[in-house]
Amino acid sequence: MLSPTVQKLADFFAKFPTVGPRTARRFAFYLIKSDQNEINSLIEAIENLKSKIRLCNLCNKSYESDEQTSGLCAICSDTRRDKTVICVVEKELDLEAIEKTGRFKGLYFIWETNNEEQQFKKLFGRVRKDQIKEIILALDPTPEGRQLALKIQRNLDTGIKITRLGQGLPVGGEIEYADEETITSALEGRK
Ligand SMILES: [Zn+2]
Known part of the structure; x- marks a missing residue:
């Protein structure tokens, strides 16, 4: 005791x-x-x-508040990035893993599972406002990740290209732990 x-x-x-x-x-x-x-x-x-x-107003990524006052993280406030592509991840560590490859030039959205309704509102608000062309679902190949992917696909307006990461990520594994080469080929092989 x-x-x-x-x-x-x-x-x-x-x-x-x-x-x-x-x-x-x-x-x-x-x-x-x-x-x-x-x-x-x-x-x-x-x-x-x-x-x-x-937490970034746009993508939920954490950042040091004295870095800037815009309410946006460094990625979302970087004007060189492609605003019309959003990569949806389950956690910030997945975002970090994808960023490390240096191959993705769009923006992110970290799905906060504890407030699903608000997440849908936030993501769909962006889709309407920023003329999003593609949403990449970079969700873990786990039952939870698959379920979330289905939910997002069902709720999103048609007309937007929704892709998922290609093969290569180990089943049941997590993006966070995948190496750069695996993530890069999964990104390139998205469909
Ligand atoms: Zn952000």
């Missing part, structure tokens, strides 16, 4: 993606042994997330 203080912390960690209750408890015990300076730095880093990091 963990003491209530340790349990409370472990419960927080257990909410993190991929962290199970055992790992959560290990994190908590790691912190018990950490010195005060390290704890203070950790608290500061967490506080900064809320005070300095904003």
